[in-house]
Amino acid sequence: MKKLSLTIISLVLLVACGKKEEQAAPPVMPYKVVEITKSNTTLLAEYPATLEGITDIDIRAKVDGYIEKIYVQEGQEVKKGQLLFKLETQTANQEAAAAKAKVAAAQVEVNRLKPLVERNIISDVQLETAKANLASAKSTYQSIVEKINYASIKSPVNGIVGTLPLRLGSYVSSQTAEPLTRISDVSTIYAYFSMNEKQQLDITMNAEGKTFQEKIAKMPGVNLILSNGMEYEQKGKIETFSGQANTQTGSFNVRASFPNANKILRSGGSGSIQIPTHLSDVILVPQNATLEMQDKRIVLIVDKDNKVKAVPVEVRAVPGGQFFVVDKGLNVKDKILIEGVGIISEGTAIKPELVDYASIIKPEKKQIN
Incomplete structure (x- = not known):
């Protein structure tokens, strides 16, 4: 009887424990997943850039002297040949007057000797000497005149005046380290930036054309994002x-290069260049659907038993984008978790809720109009 009672009690306890474990088992929770397909998309890769004018x-200063006049203001738009500065020329003017007088005296001497030579009163050696003196006097006078002309400093191009570090009365020469100013031709602005070898290959290999130059020529326009975060109104063109x-x-x-007819862009500015990169038949996954564990990137897939499995993947981060291009680790038809990533542990059973793949990728796509 005692043995029978113990057996019944054991069975009751076993059933009770089983029910308790059954009640304690966590419910299978629903989570959103997408089924991978390949897609074509246009991404905007972004690169920091510095801006410079055409020139x-x-x-x-080509000559020595004190700054006598400044005719322009910083930031002023000037034309080619417009007067910018004038150096003091009082001493040079006096030298020019003296040199001009010597030219006149030398000319008088030539005029005096000429008829004497014609009448064979004197040899032509004296006349040739006088002519040489006249040429020397003219040369000296001309060099002084050029020096005076150089004292009037004009703009060599159409452009914008830069800073004016020197003031009236400052002494300058051709050896002065600091320039009087800088004139920038900003009718077209060049944006200079750099990219790594992978990025360069991605862009050029996906561009139309056979040769490298053809590919550059056929590349679509690029955007310029200004330092205030606004997009410049005109498209640019990659040139080199x-x-x-x-x-x-x-x-x-x-x-x-970017056209700059309204002169909004200036040399020395900064911004970011956005380049469209066309990708065909690639697997894209949102960055927030991945985990970074040490040096590996992980995606959670759902297996045939609806259990979560961690899969390492090789990805290329797309600058300026919100997703990765997966080069290795995922296949078409794989179902990846896009909800609860970072919370759900591997091996957890879930109830997958299928979400359209295109609806996940499309919002991340950045298309150039």
């Missing part, structure tokens, strides 16, 4: 890539 010319990568940084220097 940035340092204005320097450096012929070689920088051996220290592995980067290529790139130049894009």
Whole structure:
């Protein structure tokens, strides 16, 4: 009887424990997943850039002298040939007057000797000597006149006046280290930036054309994001890539040009260049659907038993984007978790709620109009 009672009690306890464990088992929670497909998209890769005009010319004095007049203001728009500065020329004017007098005296001497030579009263050696003296006097006078002309400093190009570090009365010469100012021709602005070898290959290999130059010529327009975060109103054009990568940084220097008829852009400015990169038949996943564990990037997929499994993937981060291009680790038809990433542990059973893949990727797509 006692054995029978113990057996019944044991069975009751076993059933009770089973029910308790059954009640304690966590429910299978629903989470959103997407089924991977390949897609074509246009991304905007972003690169910091510095801005320069077509020409940035340092204005320097060719002769020595004190600044007598300044005819322009900083930031003023000037035309080619417009007067910018005038150096003091009082001493040079006096030298010019003396040199002009010597020219006149030498001319008188030539005029006096000429008829004497014609009448064979004197030899022509004296006349030739007088002519040589006249030429020397004229040369001296002309050099002084040029010196006076150089004292009037004019703009060599159309452009914008830079800073004016020197003031009236400052002594300058051709050896003065600091220029009088800088004139920038900003009718077109060049944006200079750099990209690494991978980025350069991604852009050029996906561009139309056979040769490298054809690919550059057929590349779509690029955007310029100004330092205030606003987009410049006109598209630019990539014109050149450096012929070689920088051996220290592995980067290529790139130049894009932007029309600047309204002179909004100025030399020395900064911004960011956005370049459209066309990608065909690639797997894209949102960055927030991945985990970074040490040196690996992880995506959570849902297996045939609806259990979560961690899969390492190789990705390319797309500058300026919100997702990764997956080069290895995922296949078409794989279902990846896009909700609860970082919370759900591997091996957890879930109830997958399928979300349209295109609806996840499309908001992240940045298309140039």
